[in-house]
Amino acid sequence: MAYKIEKASEIADNIFEFWIKAPHVSKNAQAGQFVVIRIDEKGERIPLTISAAKDDLIRIVFMAVGKTTKFLSSLKEGESVLDVAGPLGQPGELKKWGNCVLIGGGVGIACLPILAKALKEQGNQVTGIIGARNENLLLLSDELEQDCDELVICTDDGSRGFHGFPADILKKKLEDEKIDCVWIIGPAIMMKITSMATIPSKTKTFVSLNPIMVDGTGMCGSCRVSVGGETKFACVDGPEFDAHLVDWDELMNRQRIYPSQEKESLDNFNE
Ligand code: FAD
Ligand code: FES
Incomplete structure (x- = not known):
């Protein structure tokens, strides 16, 4: 299954914001959780935090530091990644702290x-x-x-x-x-x-x-x-x-x- 990049922009020096269509992740995502993304069949899996979830979309924000994040940053709106696994990890301890x-x-x-x-x-x-x-x-x-x-x-x-x-x-x-x-x-x-x-x-x-x-x-x-x-x-x-x-x-x-x-x-x- 392919996951479409609906919006892509560079929001700071070498830091990119992508909104990706991933309804199953968006529906269940909670603060503190992350996704593991694989761009294509040959790609490595990298973890990225879920920065926002809205409607069918999730937002990831990443710095292009090495091979996979540089490759990811080169993708344009309308293109897709192969896998978005998640939401993974435990949600944060979200309660009334004060x-x-x-x-x-x-x-x-x-x-x-x-x-x-x-x-x-x-x-x-x-x-x-x-x-x-x-x-x-x-x-x-x-x-x-x-x-x-x-x-x-x-x-x-x-x-x-x-x-x-x-x-x-x-x-x-x-x-x-x-x-x-x-x-x-x-x-x-x-x-x-x-x-x-x-x-x-x-x-x-x-x-x-x-x-x-x-x-x-x-x-x-x-x-x-x-x-x-x-x-x-x-x-x-x-x-x-x-x-x-x-x-x-x-x-x-x-x-x-x-x-x-x-x-x-x-x-x-x-x-
Ligand atoms: P590489 O050249 O392979 O590595 C550069 C550096 O990134 C390494 O020295 C290492 O410290 C780290 N790294 C490399 N591979 C991995 C890996 N598989 N897992 C974790 N760290 C790795 N980065 C963001 O920019 N935004 C995020 O929201 C974000 N969320 C993260 C959430 C979690 C739970 C974790 C564990 C990491 C997160 N990272 C995030 C870090 C991100 O996963 C790495 O920057 C990315 O994997 C680097 O891959 P690369 O091939 O581009 O770089
Ligand atoms: Fe493999 Fe956590 S990433 S055990």
């Missing part, structure tokens, strides 16, 4: 709109904090202004909003008010460092882990992570976990196990 802070870094910002909407529906107060290296890498800020009660924009170089990191804003907020729950979604190093801010206050903090995934169904073991000393498979037990229990060093080491194969694959694709 005062919630959602932090997105880089392409991780794409995960926030569906989460903000779901938490608002549960009656939470929602503050979004989004950060990127510079303003050209910021995404979905207009949409998040609508979805959140308050949105704080940060850039590392000060080109837009607060000059600094989301962690700086979070630390200040933790001093000023009671926060009941925090979500942090972005690169592993950013999630590790930012989540340290909530350790002293023991504020419940979720992160969405991004280990290498292959089948996305708990069979291959490639997404193995350690959480609270237990082995978990991020694709079926997560991808969201308690930030304070994650073995970050193991995660980051395992993310880097195929660099030469990834480079070779990209070089062959570019030739």
Whole structure:
């Protein structure tokens, strides 16, 4: 079965937004879940977060970092991908927490709109904090202004909003008010460092882990992570976990196990 790309655009430097027709996914998708996409019969499977679901469509937002995401970014509206498997993974813990802070870094910002909407529906107060290296890498800020009660924009170089990191804003907020729950979604190093801010206050903090995934169904073991000393498979037990229990060093080491194969694959694709 083919899944048609109904809308495709580049929404920030090298970051693409696709709306894909996938009624079975859209109907059941919840915040925190992802899809595994395969472009054609020879393609590898890659996991991408469901950033929004509306009518028969799902939205994915991705950065073109290697062979498969570059190939995906070259597809145009009206073209199709071969497989969209999902929704996969456990939904986030969506309940009435009270005062919630959602932090997105880089392409991780794409995960926030569906989460903000779901938490608002549960009656939470929602503050979004989004950060990127510079303003050209910021995404979905207009949409998040609508979805959140308050949105704080940060850039590392000060080109837009607060000059600094989301962690700086979070630390200040933790001093000023009671926060009941925090979500942090972005690169592993950013999630590790930012989540340290909530350790002293023991504020419940979720992160969405991004280990290498292959089948996305708990069979291959490639997404193995350690959480609270237990082995978990991020694709079926997560991808969201308690930030304070994650073995970050193991995660980051395992993310880097195929660099030469990834480079070779990209070089062959570019030739
Ligand atoms: P490659 O050159 O093959 O790899 C580049 C880097 O991407 C690698 O070093 C590795 O860290 C990572 N990667 C490679 N293959 C995989 C794989 N099969 N699974 C996971 N990571 C891999 N990226 C986005 O831009 N937007 C998203 O919404 C998004 N959601 C994700 C949700 C989950 C649950 C996970 C696990 C990852 C998500 N990613 C997302 C990361 C995305 O899957 C990788 O960027 C993509 O697989 C890279 O493939 P590539 O062939 O283009 O690059
Ligand atoms: Fe294979 Fe999770 S991706 S077990």
